Amino acid sequence: MKASLSKTQQPLKPRVGIEFPYISDPVQLSYNLPKNTTYRLRYGHCRHWQHPKFTVIEQYCQTKDTYIYLSEIVPSMELTVNFIYTHDDLYFFYQLKGNTRLWIDQKKAAILRMKEQHYQISHLPAGHHQAYYKKEKRYLTFYFIIDRSLLLHFQDNSLSFLKDLLFKLTYKPEKFGSTISIPLSAKAKLYLYRLFRLPRQNELSLERYVPPILLQLITLARQEYSEEYQSQNKLILKLQQIRQQVQENIKESVAFTVEELAHNHQLTTNYLNQVHRRHYHENLQRYITRTKLAEGYRQIVEEGITPTAVALDLLFYDGAAFTRAFKKEFGILPSILYFRYHKK
Template sequence: MIKPVYIGLPTDNTDHLLYSERVPAAALYHLALAEANYWQSDRFSVLEQYYDAPDAFICLADIHADEPVEVPISCTLSDLYWLYQLNGGYRIHLADETRQIVLQTEETSYTQIYVPQGQYITRFDKGKHQLFYFVIKPNWLQRQGRRAMEGFNHLLDSQRAQRQEAQHNQFCPLHDKVYKLLLSLFTLPKVKRFHYDILIYEHCFSLLDLSQEDLKRNRTSTSKDNDLLTHIRNYITEQIPKGNLVSVADIAAFFKVNYRSLRRQHYQTYGYSLGEFIQHKRMEQAADFLINTDMPIKEIAYFLGYTVNTSFDQRFKRYYGVSPTAYRLSNLKPRSAK
C-alpha cells in the first residue's frame, strides 16, 4: 500500500543534519525486512523502520531530543491508524496558521485515529520517545467480518465521508497482552516476503482484536462522561466571547465534578487537556477580535484574561506563528471608498 506518513526532513546530507537508510547498531529494536530512514543532528535524532505489505503498513519510530523539536510530516492517505506510544509522547498540530492540536499522545497507551490527508507538525519535548503504528486497508478490515468492525464504525464513517478533521477513540493502556504482542513483532523470523506478510496480518488483526475488547470495556463506563464533556466544551465556547474568565477549577466547581477526574476524562477522550482546549478557544477569539474589531491589543489581552501583555503575545505567536500585531496587519481588510 502507499506509504501513509512521510517525515518532512531533508534526505540530502547537510552540515547540521545527516541522513542514512541504515538502522544504527545502537537501536533497541530491529524490525525484520524493514526499510529505514535515519536523521541525526547535534540536537536530535529520528529513526523510522517500516514494512509495507499489500494490505497493511507497520512502522516503529524512535526520537531522541536534547531539546524540544518539531518534525513536519505529511499524511498521504485519509486513513485509520492504530497508534501505540511505548515511551515519551508527542503532539500533532495542523501545519496551517491555526496550529490546532489534532492529538496529544499519552505514554504507555494507545488509540485509533482517523487522519485526513494533509500537512502536520509533530512536537516532541526533550527526552526519548518511541512509538509504533500500523495502518490497514479498509477493505481488508471489512473482509474480516463484523467482529472486526465493531468499535471503529464512527471512524470508518468519517473515512468514507472524507471529513476534514481528525478523530480518535479513547486512549487505552498498554497492558501486558498488547505489549507482548508488540514486542513479538520485532522478533519475527526472516522468512520469504509472502510468509512475512501473513505474519504481519496476523499480528495486526490480533492487535485490532485486543483494541476492540478494550474499547468495549471503556465505552460502558464513559458514555455518561462524554455527554458531560460535550456540555462543558459548549459552555466554554459560549463563555469566552462574553469575556467570562473560565478555568478548569471554575468549571469543575460549576458542574459539581471532581477536578482531577474532569482533567483525566477530557484527556482520555480528546487526547489533550481541557486547559489546552480553553487556551485554543481564547486564541480563536483573539484572532477574531484582531481581524473584525479595532480593539487595542492590550484590551484584547485583558478581555481574554491575560494580565501581562507579553504572555498574551507569546501565547498567540505559539499558536499562529506571528505576533498579534503582525496577524492584524496581514489580515487587514481594505476599507471601502466613501
C-alpha cells in the first residue's frame, strides 16, 4: 500500500477507528490525499474513504508525546459514522466547519456538541461513539492529544487548570466530561494554521515543531477559558438579579416586559432570552409567566383571593387569559382550586 503523505512504506494506523454502520455498499479506502482537500498536512498520513454518496478524509500525525488528527467529511446523504476509541483520553477539539454531535457510547444521554468555529476540551472514554452528519454540508474537525506525563511535568503555571481534569481522568477513566465551548479566537486560528502549514519533514524534525505549537494552544486555552468563566460568572449574577427583580415586581403588581428588563440591564432582548435559556432551560418570558402563575396559585390557596382578583393583581390581560394559562400550568381551573380550599 502506498502512503501519499509519508515516506514510510506503511501508513500509520490512526488511534481512532472509523465505521459506517448503515452503509451496505462497499466503501473504497485509499491512502492518497485528494487535491480538493481544504488543508493538507504534508507531514502526516492520510486515509481517504470514497463512496458515491460521501467522502471522508482523515489526516493524522504522531510524535513521541502528541497525536494530531484532522477530518473532512462531505456527505451528499444523511450519514452516521461510528468512531472507535480504544483508550480514554483528553481531547482538544476544534470544530472548524459545520455543527455536529457525538453520542458517547451511542447513548443519547451523553452528547458532545461541537459548534462551528468553537473549541472545547473533552474527556472521552474508550468505546464506540457515534456522530451524525447532514447531507450537502462540509465538516472539518481537528483534535489533538498530548501525553499526560508531558502535561503534568510541564513547568508552566498556565497549565495548572488541566491538572484537575487529568487527575479526575486517572481516577475515573470511564467517565465522559467536557468544558464549555468557546469561540475560536484569531490567535488560536493563527496557531492552527501554523500547524497545518508545516512543511513535509521526518518524525525527528516534527518533535521540534509540533509539540511547542500544541502547548501554545493549551496555554492560550487556559487564558481564554479563564476569561470566559469570569464572563459567565458575571452573567449568571446578572441573571439572578433579573430573576429576583421579576419576583419582586410580581409581588408588588408592577407592570414590566422582557424588553424593559433587557434595556435596564444593558442587554438586547434576544441575547437575554438566549442566555436565560442556556442557563435555566427556558426563556425569560416563560419564567415570568410561570412565576406569576405560581404566585396566583399561592394567593388562591393561602390567602383565599378569588381568581378574578388574582388575574387583576397579576396584570393578566383578562380573566380568560389567566384561566387558560393556569389550567395549562397546573391542570386545574383556578375557580375549582378556589372552591376546593375555600368552600363555604
